[in-house]
Amino acid sequence: MTDAAPQTIYLKDYRPFAYIVDDVHLTFKLADTATRVISRTSFRPNTDFPGEFFLHGQDIKLISAKVDGVEVSPKVTSEGLTCDVPDKPFVWEAEVEISPSTNTALEGLYMSGGMYCTQCEAEGFRKITFYPDRPDVMSVFTVRVEGDYPVLLSNGNPVASGNGWAEWHDPWPKPAYLFALVAGNLVAHPSSFTTMSGKDVDLNIYVRPGSDEDKCAFGMEALKRSMKWDEDVYGREYDLDIFNIVAVDDFNMGAMENKGLNVFNSSCVLASPETSTDANFERIEAIIAHEYFHNWTGNRITCRDWFQLCLKEGLTVFRDQQYTGDQGSHAVKRIEDAITLRSRQFREDGGPLAHPVRPESFIEINNFYTITVYEKGAEIIGMLKRLVGDTEYYNALDLYFKRHDGDAATIEDWLQVFEDSTGRDLTQFKRWYSQAGTPRVTVTDDFRDGSYTLNFAQETPPTPGQDEKHAQVIPLAVGLLSENGDEVVPTTVLEMTESTQSFTFDGLATKPVPSILRDFSAPVILQRQQTSAERAFLMAHDTDPFNKWDAGDALAMDVLKQIVTKDAAPDAAYLDGVAAIMRDDSLDPAFRSLAVSQPSESEVAQALHDAGTTPDPLAIYHASEALKLAVAQHMQDILPLIMAQYTVDGPYSPDAKSAGKRSLARAALGMLTRLDGGAAAAKTFAEADNMTMQLAGLAGLRMIGKGEDQSQAFRKQWRDDRLVMDKWFGLTVSLAAPENAAQTAIMMTQEPDFDMKNPNRFRAVFGALAGNSAGFHDASGASYTLLGEWLAKLDAINPQTTARMTAAFETWPRYDADRQAKMRAALETLGATSGLSRDTGEMVGRMLG
């Protein structure tokens, strides 16, 4: 290994590979510390782009190599190899040795709970064998797996198998990042699906024998719903005879869309009413859909290079969001997505890690699997759809699939499809891909002689490496209401393209109340001076459910800021407004529970910072607690009634309607718990027959500093269920009192079943610490130091998960000088760790600027 400074890769340097791969045959002879991988690959020179024969390869031992059957001695470095090859088609053969059981980075071929599995995206295949590990090199894979296991899987269709071996063939050319292999003592939960053209597809979810077998049914049904939905909505049919999903316990991310063999973090596929919450069910369904949808948006059409990651991720997230909306409520889903975007993506976009949806450089691509690439990437698709309309959108998608099937494509290709099919010029729209940062849109209005004018101005603050910003295309969905709440102008999409722009509505009898950015039509921050009376009016009357929710959210934010900065009493308009929504039985319960929730402490901190006030995390915590108490007191009389009315009787079902009722009952329980000393929460905990309500009871008790006995009982009941234990670890830390948070996290690391090698468990503890805002930012700095130390330890084992978790420190510029110094010191200490990974090094470097 050399210690050369890590290299920066640039989009502008893209060159096609000098060789074309026609097919590749792989043989795996599995052994824990000495797996042999034998490859036979057909190459031919890419005459348009001649260049050297370089194959990626990392942490693998070359045993032998041949070109056209003749032994060769390639030049091997820490990044790969070069070799003299003939100027005509030739066959490359190599045998390498790798050690799956010591692979704690969980990238390439590794072992989890006794089984072999792989994770190759983005650049993990190079840890399996020497190969052009880049997404624009696509080839047909045939794989033979040898090992003494009952289940031996790879991509594509099964060809043949015998005792201790199996062969697979994937007819669809694919890049190496979509390769997968799984072997182990596994059991299948089988089913089947008949596609729209009448082809039967075998479906399996594989798990280790034991209790997981009972947790596959929901995922299987979700898979079938997804397959049907993609046929109905996008006309996309599945294209192999078999589709396999495997659950693994040790996984850096959520799941992976390998062709015909999706590998899932077990937390993202296994579900049962007793062990999974409503939120788990919803997330599992969305991730199963997401990975399945990648079969077309990602696999059949893949990315030319990793800068184009949003081409597949933004579009696939958008598709899974549409799907989830179709399963339940579009309004509720839109609110949930907006909450995620505003609390996490806006935070990334406003800090030192801000980057464009299509970045222009990186050191480690795994650091760019971000909320910006995924969720802001999905918002761009949503804006495009809103601008061109539904019919044009689906026409463009048809053209995209037709034109680019089998391609490794770019954002330029994607936009070209829309330009060709709609005739629109998307030159300016493309800035959404290249410009980082969240646009601020300010609004003023005036009314004269029946004409109502809205004046907008847009501005995007500078982000690292981008001082100057240009005006973007912003679709502003606007409706106008009359004083009595009637809609006088229905939702209209105004297309803002200039830095300042006005739109006039004529023929109005009286000055209307505007409802702006309906359905959250663009990922921007709307800045508007509004009285609390006007916000309360929209909260009561807006016909757009998103804006009805948003008016309440904005009002709550105003109230919280007033409490923090002026020690003000909670505004009565807000309290009356939420109480009215809570009482309104005509509204969807899921909507009501979102409407009575408050902005997170982290969002309040960001809002204060944006308004020029240095946030004090502890003051925000107390303000947030005070407002929750005031809300609870204000609707005291109806809380037991709501709990009773929305308790779902009968066997548990995770469907959106039942989950919505439970979420309203849980909101009422949370409020009641602040008033009754925990009696209702204790009762809920004791009587629950499902994890949603059991955990709600426990969380309520922990939130008011009680429930020690219940916590221990819970631990005992679920000690053998690792996914439930993750919840326990997480809840214990996230609900610890601010001054005890660091100490609580330390205690969790001393539990016998704390295992830092398991990313889920590590995240349960330290993700929860970072999410306990007042606890993480405790003035002592203890949490900063603790997290920094554990990240340094984890980095030696698992760079990818470490690097992702460093983002807990990205908010340092928000805080006071003392906290800034302590956060930076933790980062500097981490950055100085000897042997620090390229992953973590890049993140620390970007955060310290």
Ligand code: ARG
């Ligand atoms: N493509 C996967 C998904 O979006 C994410 C896998 C990324 N993994 C990684 N190590 N970067 O579902």
Ligand code: ZN
């Ligand atoms: Zn994805």
